[in-house]
Amino acid sequence: MGRRNNQLPENLPQLQNLIKRDAASYREEFVQQYQHLQNTIEVFQLSPEQPNKTLDDLIMFMAQIAQCYPDELKDFPQQLIGLLQKHNTVLDNSVRMTLCRALILLRNKNLLAPTDLLELFFQLLRCQDKNLRMFLENHIVTDIKNLNAKHKNAKLNTTLQNFMFTMLKDSNTKAAKMSVDIMIELYKKNVWNDAKTVNVIATGCFSKITKVMVASLKFFLGKDPEEKDSDNSDSENEVNPKDVMMANKVNKKTRKREKQLNKVKKLASKAYKNKSKAPTFNFSAVHLIHDPQGMAEKLFKQLESTNKRFEVKLMTLDVISRLIGLHNLFLFNFYPYIQRFMQPHQREVTRILQFSAQASHELVPPDVIEPILKTLANNFITERNSSDVMAIGLNAVKEICLRCPLAIDEDLLRDLVQYKSYRDRSVMMAARSLIQLFRATRPELLHKKDRGRPTEATSEIEPMDYGKVDAKDYIPGAEVLLKSDNEEIEIDSASGSDDEEWINVQHSDDCATESSEEEEDENDAKSNTEGCDDKQERKILKAKRKSDNLKVKMEMAQKATLEKILTDEDFKRIDMANVKKQVQDSRKGVKRKLPEVPVNQASELVKLSDIENIYKKRKHDKQTRIESVRKGQTGREKFGYKDGRMNEHCSKTNREKRKNKNFQMMRHKARGKVKRSFKDKQIALRNHLLKLKKMK
Template sequence: MVRRHNNQLPENLPQLQNLIKRDPLSYREEFLQQHQHFQNTIEVFQLSPEQPNKTLDDLAMFMAQVAQCYPKELQTFPQQIIDLLEKHNTVLDNDMRMTFCRALILLRNKNLLAPTDLLELFFKLLRCQDKALRTFLENHIVTDIKNLNAKHKNAKLNTTLQNFMFTMLRDSNTRAAKMSVDIMIELYKKNVWNDAKTVNVIATGCFSKISKVMVASLKFFLGKDPDEKQSDESDSDNEIDPKEVMMANKVNKKTRKREKKLTKVKKLASKAYKKKSKAPVFNFSALHLIHDPQGMAEKLFKQLESSNKRFEVKLMTLDVISRLIGLHDLFLFNFYPYIQRFMQPHQREVTRLLQFAAQASHELVPPDVLEPVLKTLANNFITERNSSDVMAIGLNAVKEICARCPLAMNEDLLQDLAEYKNYRDRSVMMAARTLIHLFRSVRPDLLRKKDRGRPSEATEEIESMDYGKVDAKDYVPGAEVLLEEKNEEFEVNSESGSDDEQWIDVQHSDGDESGGEVSGAEEETAKEETEVAGRKILKAARKDEHLKMKKEIAQKVTLERILTDADFKRIDMANVRKHVQSSKKGLKRKIEEAPVVEPSDLVKLSDIENIYKKRKHDKQARIDSVKQGQVDREKFGYKDGRMNEHCSRTNREKRKNKNFQMLRHKARGKVKRSFKDKQIALRNHLLKLKKMK
């Protein structure tokens, strides 16, 4: 191989690097020369490490690029760079420190450096006053650990790295601890470290004395709900339409300011489109992986009572506690009186506090613990001295709490709140009706008879609720629909018997036995009452027998056959039909009285703030509404009054379509003169006549 311009290679490191990678043996002498130069430069650099050295930067990157070609000669090279960074990390020039880190990352990518050695060094570098370096190192650590687990989980290495990361979380240095928790959260979101060990270590960060670490850990367990938007963000009237800006930029004069604005609008539009198209993400799986949720909730509440943090941090702590209570059915009775103190309409972020009260409600909370919360809501919110919006929010909060713990509501309070169903304001009226609708499907016995609605097949199957009662079914509810023929036979058999055969004998007093004191009319009334009572008893007996038979059929179907997807679909349709179909044949309930959706673990803020008003439409909705109103409508504008549209037009009509220059000379032809002008014209005319005489 002929080597040309050999005397220029020591000065041209990129060319030498390229040649060495192609043929390491042929250029070994040139490499050794550069290696000796590198060692001499390091000795000179250590005399004044605070001064930047461009030669050392170039040589360090050169050695890192060709390290795989000469592993024996560069065996100590990684340790040399590590020693330089450990010894002079705080005094080094920012660019030089970044170059050394890039060289080490290059060696790590070539598997010439262990990941644990690099992590330990990088966490020490967090003490440097260089934000760009800290961000760069964090991204590398996340990417490196992700690549290590790309093909398969490296359990041994992950355990070593996790233990090191957990010790750094307790580090006294604020930046190191914050970066440690940020890295673990990022790796959890990327499904690299999504195990229970990582989640429980992040949970310890909620009790950190460093505020940034505590807030980051709390935010991790809260996650982000993209459906919850601020009121100003949801109003599309303030949004900028990129099409309008582009059209204006075409028509208007081209300026630098308009071009910048157009570029910014395009970026915002692209970001908004990506945000809308992104699937919603809920971070509830992390809360499921906590080992001791009861202990964590108690520690957080104790920390909250004795802390003097900002109000926003207290809100986040309350949110995490409420989610833990609701998700794991915990008992933390002191939580409810604490949050009850803030239930005032003028309280800052009161809707979020009501949301936390609803999230912390579940069926195992004793009713006497939640009952004071409902009374406080009724006294402070649902009163006519407040505005209609405040009353509606209070009713919505009561509904959300009762959806999770129906036993907390008593009969008197519910009937008082149900009276708002005819309130003059629509928002209060609708909130009260949703509360009534909830109890129709949960505890209809608390409502007045007029508020229970028309009975349906589903309401007949509702069982009475007791505290601690577990309704564990050994069959699939509604599976009896799969045996329709047997059901029809059962209905025929149950109704085939006459009333005389199934009549229940009810004993009553006879007028003749009392000495003939009872009149004939009273005797007839007594007989009618007896017959009504007998029919009710017979009806109840038939109902119980009918429900018992349906359960037996559903249990038989569940045990004797394997249910397919089509079977489950039929069962779901039958269960929905039960809520609509009346218990009396031929009657159907209104569509708005559909079954209540089961409450989710997460209470949406929009459910508390759900106020029935005429909502604002966005621009596109308004345009569609306008176009829909124009369908089959007479053409607006000038109405042509001619009987025959093909006949000629008047000169006055033709003049409207002519160019102004053609009518300019006639513009003041028939302008009406003022009274003053007429006086002057008359005077001039009379003077002219006088002169002529």
Template sequence: MARHNNQLPDNLPQLQNLIKRDPASYKDEFLLQYRHYQCMLDVFRLHPSEFNKSLDDLVMFIAQVSHCYPDVLSNYPQELVDILQTHFSILDSAMRMTLCRALILLRNKNLLTPTDLLSLFFHLLRCQDKALRKFLETHIITDIKNMNAKHKNARLNMTLQNFMFSMLKDSNSKAAKMSLAIMIELYKKNVWNDAKTVNVIATACFSKFTKVMVAALKFFLGSDPEDEKKSDDSDSDNEVSTKEVLMANRVNKKTRKREKQLKKVKQLVKKSQKKKGAPSPFNFSALHLVHDPQGLAEKLFQQLEKTNERFEVKIMTLDVVSRLIGLHQLFLLNYYPYIQRFMQPHQREVTKILQFAAQASHELVPPDVLEPVLKTLVNNFVTERNSADVIAIGLNAVREICNRCPLVMSEDLLRDLAQYKNYKERSVMMAARSLIHLYRTSMPELLHKKDRGRPTEASIELKSKKYGEVDAKDYIPGAEVLLQNGTEGTSGCGQDDDGSSDDEWIDISHSSEGDAEENISTQEEVFDRLEDDQKCDHGADDENEEEDGDKDMVEGTNSAREGARGPMNKIQQAVQASQMRLLTDEDFRKIDAARLSKEVTALKRGKKRPAEEEASSKRELVSLADIENIYKKRRHDKEARQESVKRGQVGREKFGFQDRRLNAHSSKTNREKRKTKNYMMLKHKARGKLKRSFKEKQIALRNHLLRLKKMK
């Protein structure tokens, strides 16, 4: 008797399950379906633009079980590739998506080489199907990432990079844009983060398609602010939905569906918190990997002068050119007169223009080239006819330019700008003082004597460099403190009589990050140790002078000691300490402590920020906040003001009447008791406090005199 529940010829999912379990037993059923597929394929080739449901199901069925019969399906992948290559532009969108999914299944089963599939998918990026292009982009990125997960496949990467380089020059703008987006995403995922990828993307900056050019410029500028804003908005939406789900799960009936939904929401919250706690992805290494930064900057600037693009595109181009000039210290002298034309307070995005001018400044730019830019900036911004905010922004921009090229400032101009330190507006005053502080630590001789501050050991050792001069040291500055403190055994309390040191190896223990805090001593302890060593040195010198009775010998030792304090001898000691042995972390901590002690020597007040730290904090790129930073008293709402008032009342006596009786149990006066009584009880007494007229005063005085007369 035949089984009526056997529906294998028509039930493809059931047949697919059985074939995966036992391929040999169901080979005949599979061959039947495969012959049916070939017949349907012949019919489809006659009308490729029509959707065929039966063929669509058979394609996915065969792709799912293709690994079970590799000998029968040896030509199956190539058939699908030929269909897509020949009819990709006229295929139905659903049918085209099915064929692509089938090829991805074959690729995952290693029945299709990655180069053949990826080259086909790059070819399909020309389709007028946005959903398909997005799907292909995701697969291409994932597939290339998986292929390079364990080790870099250099040959495959080179082949694909060459193919994508040709795709950037494609006549189809969508294909070129998608190829560039794939390369940028692979670079961000650290899959293709080599110099070749960066330089291929750099060629896209000169694309004839504006969208491709803008995408390449944004890549070199870092993250997109609009994308960050969208992500912030999405995070806030997620937070709202999270609160709604939590409240609904608390009130509504407990079901499995709501439990699963709550679990997903908790995972989403955990993911968003992890994302917020992650550091900001500020990575500018792409600009460092450009092979020919001078040529790239010149070509971009030439394109900028000839282009008729929107103002936003010009701003991005100016930003990239300024970053290239600043990072690689390039010479592009035509850039400065061009950007000088936009330095007007009413100019659109003027703060960014000032930022670009500061980014394009470096020590190798001739001062006479930057001097017109600085004068234009001062004449247009730092004038009394402008508002305080405009003057402060102008002074901040001057400071950022002079921070990278100090020689551009003249003595007369600096002294004029320094006069704004007494300006009535706080924002202008603070901007002028920051400019003064910059030149205190770099070229104090340009300032007026009253603006130079109290001289310190560090300021005395400052040496003004001329244009093009490089101060390269072959020793560690400040290492002479190791010899002075007896670290090398040549001086200090533990010094031998002959001044010799033991040439012994010192074991250097490499501390891990966990115990780094235990090994680091505070600066105050190091300063105390330095003071003790100096006292010990002076004590040893006094003993030597007492033992030596010869006056000439004493004078000779004193002169030698004074000579040892000279700058040349300190340099010799630093060279000796740097070249004698490998320095440990403790040695570098002593050097840093000695450097900080120089900053506060001859000062009663400690400096908030040492000069060398100020100089070493020069970033490669100029922050827009440094120029727009205006010191103002921020406006506070009522809640903030109340919190500030409450913080100020902590530890302060309560305002109002205070009971200052020595004995708390003693009685109070009638005047004190009156303060707690009801007003109606004191109304008749309060009436007497009203101002009396002159007639009433006469009557009261007469009555008083009459009472006195009667008493007599």
């Protein structure tokens, strides 16, 4: 036993195990090792750039047993911090990594304050050691996440955020870039998702360091997760992998069933990962900026004087356009600047058109956006360009007018609408989508033949003016809640009877004919004049009744909204009623089909696919599709069984020859080897012995 104890000073893992079990019995060995550590540190400081394996082992040994001797090792963490602060850029990479690992171990045992360690690690980000920087970044993110796991530590977060703000202004490129990456990662993990973090990252957009500026711009260009993706795991149609696995065990095993099982397993694994992810918010970071107008003006000023790459300019334009569109900002110099890039040959021109649409909103004066629409019409929507270019131009006009309907005048709109009968389908569909948009917003700008049949929804459209706010104190369509399923609203039946009565009335042509035939008869002419006047009165009466009906519907909707707590079923009925208004003819009460191209609602951001949405004619002819398939097969290896022989003229194996033989020849081998019973084996053995006896 004494011999074993003599080996403990040289066997640190065994000593570490014994100390953790019984610290009091091995205090002398600990004191000996601690003294050895202090002597080694003194020698190490004479040449800190040299690696020292003994020092690494002693430091990790002390970090592992620090909780066993808290009084003796109370100054040990500060001693390690002092070594890193004094020789941080001079230390050997292995020694520096060992010191950081030891401090993290002490931090996990709550023997070190989090602020001291995190501030030290932020300073170490200046070191020219990529592995160390990645290691420290992961620890910083994990440590801050754990500190805010149960509840937000506001005091600590404020201290660290202020320190991050100073790090962004650091002259060291790597330290500044790493601090931005850490804040972005903490925001994505919903640890630092407050407005202060967003505004600290926003200052990085004006950094002189390109990498920091690009990282900050990309942060504000992040996309929000779709609601569909977040609801996939909770859908009722979700396939249960356990049911599929049980069915695979019971049913016949085929290659198709096995392939389906593997696919379901992958989907189940993906769904589990999505459930374990941190919850996401339904808004982007652009909404949390304190001064969006000032940020947009600074970014635009920086854009005008910058000489950076074109990709960086595109990102800056994207952020500016999002700020303008989401916050309804005024930055009139932005539109002439982006107008210069609106050429079909311009690189990334579809993104330029996307930015112009994103920067449009109802509060921008129409005369500011009107030059952009004219530029699109002159440079894109002309027959000297290809059909795809024309369709993209029309799509861009539609997206701009969707957000700022007052920007286009009547003459330009009617010129663009003429492409509804263009020979190319992509241009024709783009023009028709523009017609559908203005049918729902400003039908008075369209020609009478392009407005379509009037519906109840179009009769409720109010004329638009600049700065006018269409605020209602009721929910449109809520009047449907005041009627039961088996009865009709009284005002609807009243309006239908008026329409039928108006259809049977004599038209103005009849009045003119009668007056021309009996022109000499003054009494008849007088009666005809009275008939035409009566018709005008009927028109006025009908218009008055329609306005009264709209007023009654509005009062009923207001009553239903204010006097009742609406449920989900009520909102579904309201939505169905609003859809019915879009297909119900306001004159005769008959229904018509929904428009071919539905009108899209204006979203916060413009999708690039909406600009590049080009309708292509499918190849319906079978012969054309076959030719396309044959064209794709040229130069491709022959599909099917591949012969593995190096020489195609050499013989094949018996197994390969067996595949081409007649079944009658292979019939006797079809059964293969069958396990015989004990009796069959006895009979076979007897026959075999008899055969041998006869041969003798």
